[in-house]
Structure formats: C-alpha cells, structure tokens
Amino acid sequence: MAALESLRQALGPRKVLLDLADRILYRYDAIDTGVTPLAVVLPETTQDVVETLRFAQRAGIPVVPRGSASGLSGGAVPVTEAIVLATNRMTRLKIDPERRVAYAQPGVVTARVSEAAAPYGLYYPPDPASYRQSTIGGNLAENAGGPQCFKKGVTGDYVLELEFVTADGAVHRVGREAYDIAGLLIGSEGTLGVITDSVLRLEPRPRYTRTLMGVFAELEALAEAVARAVRQGAVPAKMEFMDRRCVRAVEEAFALGLPTEAGALLLVDTDGDDLEVVEEELEWMAEACRAAGGVVRVARDAAEAAELWRARRAVSPALGRIRPQRMNEDIVVPRSKLPAVVREILAAAERYPFPLVLFGHIGDGNLHPNILYDPRVDDTRAVMELAHEIARIALQHGGVLSGEHGIGTMKRPFMREALDETTLGVLRDLKRALDPEGLLNPGKVLPD
Numbered sequence: 001m002a003a004l005e006s007l008r009q010a011l012g013p014r015k016v017l018l019d020l021a022d023r024i025l026y027r028y029d030a031i032d033t034g035v036t037p038l039a040v041v042l043p044e045t046t047q048d049v050v051e052t053l054r055f056a057q058r059a060g061i062p063v064v065p066r067g068s069a070s071g072l073s074g075g076a077v078p079v080t081e082a083i084v085l086a087t088n089r090m091t092r093l094k095i096d097p098e099r100r101v102a103y104a105q106p107g108v109v110t111a112r113v114s115e116a117a118a119p120y121g122l123y124y125p126p127d128p129a130s131y132r133q134s135t136i137g138g139n140l141a142e143n144a145g146g147p148q149c150f151k152k153g154v155t156g157d158y159v160l161e162l163e164f165v166t167a168d169g170a171v172h173r174v175g176r177e178a179y180d181i182a183g184l185l186i187g188s189e190g191t192l193g194v195i196t197d198s199v200l201r202l203e204p205r206p207r208y209t210r211t212l213m214g215v216f217a218e219l220e221a222l223a224e225a226v227a228r229a230v231r232q233g234a235v236p237a238k239m240e241f242m243d244r245r246c247v248r249a250v251e252e253a254f255a256l257g258l259p260t261e262a263g264a265l266l267l268v269d270t271d272g273d274d275l276e277v278v279e280e281e282l283e284w285m286a287e288a289c290r291a292a293g294g295v296v297r298v299a300r301d302a303a304e305a306a307e308l309w310r311a312r313r314a315v316s317p318a319l320g321r322i323r324p325q326r327m328n329e330d331i332v333v334p335r336s337k338l339p340a341v342v343r344e345i346l347a348a349a350e351r352y353p354f355p356l357v358l359f360g361h362i363g364d365g366n367l368h369p370n371i372l373y374d375p376r377v378d379d380t381r382a383v384m385e386l387a388h389e390i391a392r393i394a395l396q397h398g399g400v401l402s403g404e405h406g407i408g409t410m411k412r413p414f415m416r417e418a419l420d421e422t423t424l425g426v427l428r429d430l431k432r433a434l435d436p437e438g439l440l441n442p443g444k445v446l447p448d
Helices: 002-011 020-026 046-059 108-122 134-141 179-184 219-232 244-254 277-293 302-313 317-321 335-349 380-396 414-420 421-434
Strands: 039-041 063-066 083-086 092-094 101-104 157-166 172-174 193-199 210-218 236-243 264-270 295-298 324-329 357-362 367-371
Touching: 002 039, 002 046, 002 172, 020 039, 020 083, 020 244, 046 063, 046 157, 046 193, 063 193, 083 092, 092 108, 101 317, 108 134, 157 179, 172 179, 210 219, 210 236, 210 277, 219 236, 219 264, 219 335, 236 244, 236 302, 244 302, 244 317, 244 357, 264 277, 264 302, 277 295, 295 317, 302 317, 317 414, 324 380, 335 357, 335 367, 335 380, 367 380, 380 414
Parallel strands: 039 083, 063 083
Antiparallel strands: 092 101, 101 193, 157 172, 157 193, 210 264, 210 295, 236 264, 236 357, 324 367, 357 367
C-alpha cells in the first residue's frame, strides 16, 4: 500500500516494517495466531504513537497495540489487516525513591521495575508469571496480577497516573481523581487508547518472608484448606496451586524434586516486618493444610523457597510437553465456592478427550483451567465447548470470565452470558465515545 510508504518516510525505515518476513512475526501472542499485519510500527516516543494513529485514522486502517506478545487471550492478535503498534522500544524508566514511584513507558519489562527500585529498598508488587518477558504496557492493558495479587493487589492498584493517546492522535494525561479515566483504560486491552507512559506506586520490600508447600492427595482437599485458612483470617502474600498433571509435567521437564505422587500442591508465602506475625500466619496455613489431610513442608531458607517457586513459574513452559497448544481459561470465583467449582470443572473435563490441568492464584479464587490439545488431530470446536462449560461454571457460582488475562478473542464469545444487554450497551457507548470509528484493536472484548 503506497500510503504505508508515506508513514515509513515520516517515521523512518527503522520504525516502520513493511517486509512480509518482518510483518508475519507480529500476528500472534502466546495463545493465538491471527492475520498478518499490513505494517508494524515500533515507536520510541509518544509523538511516534500520535503520528501513527493520525495516519491510521486518515487511511481508515485499524491499529493493534502490542507489547511482548506474552498474553494469553488473543488480545494483541490482529483479526483483520491492520497496523501493529509494538511498544517494546519505549523503555524509559526512572525511580523516584522520595515519592516511592516509578515512571515507566509501556515497553519496560515488568521485572525491570523492581530491579531498578531494589537499591532503594523498594519494589513493584504485581508479578505475573511472565514478569521477565511481559511489559508494563501489556500488564496495564490486561490489568495483570500474579502470585502476590491476593494480598498485594493487581496492576491497576499501583497506577497513579497514565498518559495515553486516543484514536484521533490526541494525548491525554490523567490521574485517579474524580472520574477515574485511568481506571477505565486499565484492562481495556488497547480498545480505548494506547498507553504511552505511567506513574506506578512502589512499596518497601518486607523484611521477612516464610514459605511452605502443602502436598495433598486430591485437589478438592487443597481447595478446602484454602477456604478454611481464609475464613480464619489468613492473608498470605502468595497462595498458588498446581494439580497432579502440572506437578508431573514440571518434574518431567525440569527435575526439581517435586512429589509426583501428589494430587495437588499448594505454595504459600507469608511476609511482613514483624517476624513473629509472619511465622504465626504461616502456622495458620500449615494447620489448615493438615486439617484437610495435607502434608506440610516448610522451606528452610530463601534458596529452598526460591526453588519451590521456580516450580510454579515453570508450569506454562512444561505444559507444552503434553500437547502443543492450550486453551487457557482465567476464571475468578468466590473463595467459598472453590471446592464446588473445582469438582464441577473436573467432572466436565471427564466428558472430553483432552487433558485438562488446573493451576493458578487460588488465594483470590483465580483459577487457570488449561485445556491441552493438538489442533492437527483434535476437534477445536470441542475444545471451545469445554471452555464454554468452564466459563458457565464460573458464572453460575457468581464468578467472572477473567481475573488477569483479559477477554481478547478467546473469551469474547462468552461475553453475552457474562453481561446483560444494558451493560453491554453502556460499554459500547464508551467505546464509541473514545474510538468513534472502531479502529483501535477491533474484534476484541465486546461481542458484535
């Protein structure tokens, strides 16, 4: 397209990729593959984003914002011919230890924020499993969480200000006062605007952390232990679980010494500045595990604790050894409903020929049922049927479709059951107000 050559001339050949060999690399995320984009723009400044969006509006070309493509909902996948706006080069990061904030552009890798803040005794709590690959822009677009979300919260809880560019190329800077426009942008998956800068709240790193692993014969018993501990007032910093298939996949892939006979594993961190309180809370968790039939192992030191948590972060890469592709659900249900939800999901999976694994942030009821399949031989329609059943189970128990991965393309078909038509109408009105022509990341979140 001749018009795209003019964009390349305006921004420079280093920032605009038009060759097919380059473009084809930007049609996927970690879960889905879409249409090859017409062009890929690699902005380095807010002004580059402004010029790209103004060009796209004049030409009537959709724009798909993209971070590191570690997303698990298809949110960064083009569903039509479009410009992919990949913000990986927008990597300016500054720490203000006096204000306890980080100034971060969208291309900053998530782990870098805590690394840069560490010399000041500060850190950035949101820690998705992909924290060494995912970027702040992608985390903001999906409102990512991570193992610490139960106690510490998710990405949106740490945002003080955002700069974003709307479809017409206008630049806005907003805080959290009055109408929370920043809150509207967080989790909107690039459908309302392109985030170009952020001010993030940092916290002092706790002085003490203690870790345990609970080993259970059955996943349902683990869910009972978690529900019991939370009812009694425990608020661990992290509370993660892995089912039998996860444990075996990780052990086969990485040989970490996990108990492969276990039906499920629970990993727990307690933290704080008062050692007595930290250890007391860990003992609450241990007692709840034992009461549910679990066997408890307490990490002797930080090195052993790190090795236990390495197992949890290894789940996603290990699952590829079972099947080449997966449908990753991201439901959230009330903690009191966890045992029932787990039972119903396992019962539903028995009716299908695909392996299903369960893991996730069980402390806040965020479960990741993964349907593992091979698209070369398996019926992908049946995969979607099982995914839909799992979504319905969550909704029937007062849950929601997504806790941190977003809706994207993968959960979009379920939105009519998750929200009533009045609510969907209000959301469509918001979309039209900020993106009247529907050029920002079309085909995501809201059903047609």
